[in-house]
Amino acid sequence: MPRRRADSAAAKAGAARARGPLPPAAPIGRHFTPRHKAPLWLKIAAVAVSGVLVLVLGTAGVLIMKLQENVTTAPLNAGVLADGRTKAPVEDSGSLQVLILGTDTRAGKNSEYGTAAESAGQGNSDVMLLMNISADNSQVSVTSFPRDLMVPIPDCKSAATGQVVPGQAMGQLNSALSAGPGCTVAAINELTGLTIDHFMLADFTAVKELSNALGGVQVCVNHAMYDVNGSFLKLPAGKSLVKGEQALAFLRTRHAFGDSSDLDRIKAQQYFLGSMVRKVKEEGTLTNLPKLYQLADVVTKNLTIDEGLANIPAMVGIATRLAKINLANVSFVTVPTEPYVADPNRVQLKEPSAGQFFAALRHDTALTKAPAAPSATPSAHATGAASTSGASGAASAAPAPSTRSVPATTTPAYDKAAQPIGVANASAIAGRATEVLQSLATAGFTNSWAAGDVAAQNETRVLYGHDMGDVAADIAKHFKIPASAVKSDPSISGVQLVIGTDWTSGTEFGKIVVPKDIVASTADQSGGCLTVNPLYYTY
Numbered sequence: 012m013p014r015r016r017a018d019s020a021a022a023k024a025g026a027a028r029a030r031g032p033l034p035p036a037a038p039i040g041r042h043f044t045p046r047h048k049a050p051l052w053l054k055i056a057a058v059a060v061s062g063v064l065v066l067v068l069g070t071a072g073v074l075i076m077k078l079q080e081n082v083t084t085a086p087l088n089a090g091v092l093a094d095g096r097t098k099a100p101v102e103d104s105g106s107l108q109v110l111i112l113g114t115d116t117r118a119g120k121n122s123e124y125g126t127a128a129e130s131a132g133q134g135n136s137d138v139m140l141l142m143n144i145s146a147d148n149s150q151v152s153v154t155s156f157p158r159d160l161m162v163p164i165p166d167c168k169s170a171a172t173g174q175v176v177p178g179q180a181m182g183q184l185n186s187a188l189s190a191g192p193g194c195t196v197a198a199i200n201e202l203t204g205l206t207i208d209h210f211m212l213a214d215f216t217a218v219k220e221l222s223n224a225l226g227g228v229q230v231c232v233n234h235a236m237y238d239v240n241g242s243f244l245k246l247p248a249g250k251s252l253v254k255g256e257q258a259l260a261f262l263r264t265r266h267a268f269g270d271s272s273d274l275d276r277i278k279a280q281q282y283f284l285g286s287m288v289r290k291v292k293e294e295g296t297l298t299n300l301p302k303l304y305q306l307a308d309v310v311t312k313n314l315t316i317d318e319g320l321a322n323i324p325a326m327v328g329i330a331t332r333l334a335k336i337n338l339a340n341v342s343f344v345t346v347p348t349e350p351y352v353a354d355p356n357r358v359q360l361k362e363p364s365a366g367q368f369f370a371a372l373r374h375d376t377a378l379t380k381a382p383a384a385p386s387a388t389p390s391a392h393a394t395g396a397a398s399t400s401g402a403s404g405a406a407s408a409a410p411a412p413s414t415r416s417v418p419a420t421t422t423p424a425y426d427k428a429a430q431p432i433g434v435a436n437a438s439a440i441a442g443r444a445t446e447v448l449q450s451l452a453t454a455g456f457t458n459s460w461a462a463g464d465v466a467a468q469n470e471t472r473v474l475y476g477h478d479m480g481d482v483a484a485d486i487a488k489h490f491k492i493p494a495s496a497v498k499s500d501p502s503i504s505g506v507q508l509v510i511g512t513d514w515t516s517g518t519e520f521g522k523i524v525v526p527k528d529i530v531a532s533t534a535d536q537s538g539g540c541l542t543v544n545p546l547y548y549t550y
Contacts, residue, residue, distance in 0.1 A: 081308065081311035081312045082311050082316065082321045083314070083315045083316070084315065084316060084317060084318045084321045085170045085191055085192055085193060085212070085315055085316075085317065086168070086170060086191070086193040086317070086318070087193055087196060087207070087209070087210065087317035087318065087319060088193050088196050088197050088200065088207075089167040089168045089169070089170060089190060089191050089192075089193030089194045089196070089197055090165045090166070090167055090193070090194065090196075090197025090198075090200070090201070091165070091166045091167060091168050091175055105146030105147075105375075106143060106144060106145055106146045106375050107143070107144040107208050107209075107329070107332065108141060108142070108143050108144075108205055108206070108207045108208050108209075109141075109142045109144075109207070109208065109209045109210065109211065109329065110139070110140070110141050110142075110192075110195065110196055110199060110207050110209070110210040110211075111138070111139075111140040111141075111142060111210070111211050111213070112136050112138065112139055112140075112188065112192055112195060112210060112211065112212045112213070113136065113137045113138030113139075113212075113213050113214075113218070113262070114135070114136060114137060114188060114212060114213070114214050135158070135185040135186060135188055135189070136158060136184070136185040136187070136188045136195055137158060137185070137263070138155075138158075138213075138262070138280060139155065139156040139158065139184065139185070139195065139199075140153055140154065140155055140156075140280075140284075141153070141154040141156070141199065141203075141205075141207070142154075143205075143372055144329075144332050144333070144336075145375050145377070146375055148332050148335070148336060149336065149337075149340060149377070150336075150340045150342075150375075150377050150378065150379065151333065151336055151340065151341045151342070152341075152342045152343075152344055152372070152378055153281070153284060153341070153342070153343050153344070154344045154345070154346060154372075155277045155280065155281060155343070155344070155345045155346065156184055156199065156346050157184075157273050157274065157277065157345070157346070157348060157358055158183070158184065158185040158273055159183055159184075159185070159273055159356070159357045159358060160183070160184045160346065160348060160357075160358055160359070160360070161181050161182065161183060161184070161351045161353075161354075161357050161358065161359050162181070162182070162184050162198060162202050162359075162360070163178065163179070163180060163181060163182075163198070163201065163202075164178045164179040164182040164184075164186065164187050164194075164198055165178045165194070165197050165198060165201055166178045167187070167190040167191070167193065167194035167197055168190070168191075168193075169190045169191060170190070170191025170192070170193060171191065176189070176190040176194070181353075183357065184198060184199075192210050192212045192315065192317075193210070193317070195210075196210055202360075202369075202469070203369040203372065203373070203469065204369055204370075204373050204469050204470050205369070205372060205373060208319070209316065209317050209319060209320040209325075209329075210316065210317050210320075211310075211314050211315075211316050211320070212314060212315040212316070213313065213314050214313070215259055215263075216313055217309075217310075217313035217314055218258060218259045218262060219254075219255045219256060219258065219259050220309045220312070220313050221306070221309055221310070221313070222253070222254040222255060222258035222259070223254050223255050223309075224305055224306055224309040225254070225287065225290060225291070225296075225306075226254070226290075227252040227253060227254035227258070228252070228253055228254065228258060228283060228286050228287045228290060229250055229251070229252050229253075229286050229290070230246070230250070230251055230253055230261060230282065230283060230286060230541070231249060231250045231251070231537075231539065231540035231541065232246050232248060232249070232251075232540055232541050232543050233248065233540040233541065233542055233543055234248050234543045234545075234548050235247050235248045235548065235549045235550070236267055236543040236544075236547045236548060236549060237547060237549045238260070238264045238266065238267040238547055239547070240266060241263070241264060241265055241266060242259075242260040242261075242263040242264040242265075242267070243260055244257070244260035244261055244263075244264045244267060245549075246261075249540070258283075261279065261283060262279070262280055262283060264276070264279070266544060266546070266547065267279075267543060267544055267547045268541050268542060268543060268544060269542055269544065270544070271544055271546075273358075274345065274348075277345055278345075278531065278541075279541055281343040281345075281531060281532060282532075282541055284343065284534075285341075285343060285532060285533075285534045285536065286537075288338065288341060288534040289338060289534060289535070289537075292338055292534075297330045297331075297333055297334040298334050303327075303330060307323075307326060310326075337535075338533065338534040338535035339379060339380065339533050339534075339535045340377075340379050340380060340533070341533055341534035341535075342378045342379050342530040342531075342532075342533050342534075343530070343531050343532045343533070343534075344368070344378070344529055344530055344531060345531055346360065346365060346368070347360065347361040347364035347365045347368060347526060347529070348360060348361050348365075349361040360467070362438075362439030362467035362512050363438055363439040363440055363467065363512040363515050364526040364529070365467075365469070365512065366438075366439070366467060366468070366469040366470075366511060366512020366513055366515075367512060367513065367515060367523075367524045367525065367526050368525070368526055368529055369469050369512075369513070370469070370470075370512070370513035370523055370524075371523050371524075371525050373513075374523050376523045376525060378525060378529065378530050379530060379533060424481070425481070425482065427454070427455035427456050427457075428455060428456070428457045428458055429458060430456060430458055430479075430482050430505065430506065431458055431459075431504065431505030431506070432451060432456050432458065432459040432460075432482075432486065432505060432506045432507075432508065433459070433460055433461075433462035433505065433506070433507045433508070434447055434448055434451070434459060434460070434461055434462055434507075434508045434510065435462040435463065435464075435465050435507060435508070435509045435510065436461070436462075436463065436464045436465065436510050437464075437465045437466065437467055437468035437509050437510055437511050437512070438467070438510045438511060438512050438514065438515050439467040439512055440515055441464070443510055443515070444461045444462075444510060445461075446517075446518055447490075447508070447510060447518060448460070448461060450489070450490070450518040451486070451489075454489050456486070462507060465509075467511075467512055468509060468511045468512065469511055469512055469513060470496065470511045470513055471492060471496055471508075471509060471510055471511040471513055471514045471520060472496050472497075472498055472508075472509045472511070473486055473487045473492060473496055473497045473498070473506065473507075473508055473509075474498050474499075474500040474503045474506070474507045474508075474509065475497070475498075475499060475500065475503060475505070475506045475507075476499075476500065476501060476502070476503040476504050476505060476506070477501065479503075479505060479506050480497075480499070482505075482506050483497050483506045484497055486506060486508060490508075490518060490519065490520050491519050491520050491521055492520045493520075
């Protein structure tokens, strides 16, 4: 009970006259002691603590408001449907995907690195990294997409103009950024079957500021070098601490390492990121609030992010998930590629390896060490819920109903031998349809045939035409293909089973194959020293 303030003598006298005579004082029992006044030091301490609390809470509020004011946002997914509607996000899952983009725009502060003619507006994606955090927080993969990877580019709603930018049947992936970062998100979603949760878009200035905030990142090269034709990166042989302009030059150089290919540039970027992750982990940055605030201040000032990430809890949530992950389980991957058939100076996905890798990501499959233990709240990927394209995982959405009713017996309401079933091989493995056709025949579906080899597709599907939904559902059940992969297609006569690169062997769908040597390195590896292109040696 709070103490009452002592009254003045005059006030006491007035109060006594109003009350009348006081009753006799109650006797003090042996278990009671008179109340003593609090010592002065305790009062001062209480006031000081209260003041500090008010100051801390007030300062925290100001800092949070400051971070919020720093933020620049853009829509997460700019992909649009045929009717012009923006594609809706799918239900959240336990795993988390963050697309990290680096733009080569020369707009604003970046004009010192070239002219607007070289890269105006949003620019092109100089760096495309997809960070995937598993549902149980035991695994992180960082996947690099080459800037000259040829892929389908979807129609996108421009972040700048609000107008729909027509897509391309096959275009260079880094060009999708011209319609905003959400268009790159949409392109990679369709390419991988994933649903990216967030993006971060950095320009040249952001890279400099972030490397400065970290106090530099250690790198190592096997020979003294100077990139006189582009980034002007100059390093002595051995280890160096790079930050600011030097860190930016290290990430920008396109010719200094290996054979000067874009893939060797990606290796250098992965090397830099691995070193940065080790430094952040060793210094406890993700659990040190002052350091974390400093980084957050730099990030929010210099990055464009999606609206869902534009709040402090979301940022802290990602940092919390990353804080305790074993560096040996942070893997760096480059999407499997091969020379593009129409232009060997570009690359295309190498199948079936790319499809197998994307399937592993969709299913939260561990790329390093033992598979993760089941999470208390399993992700949609881990439990097999439908991805964006709705073709992978366990049953989630039943196929459209057929006009025929299926009685509750083991005997179907149709003649299996009469049902027309085509099997298209989109697995990128020659002869893959043979054992699938044999399995269909054994099950009684003898009117089935090979529909030939078609362009590789990442996800297996069962398509059906008019009045064939029940047959398609039974075929999916026979091969243990998820119901979410069963789709109505009015152009199909009968049923067509499309074997994707996520099903490369056997007659039972669901076995995830992680391509051999898909992991280039892990964050616990120092990586030795990068090999310098001899054309850039200095002596």
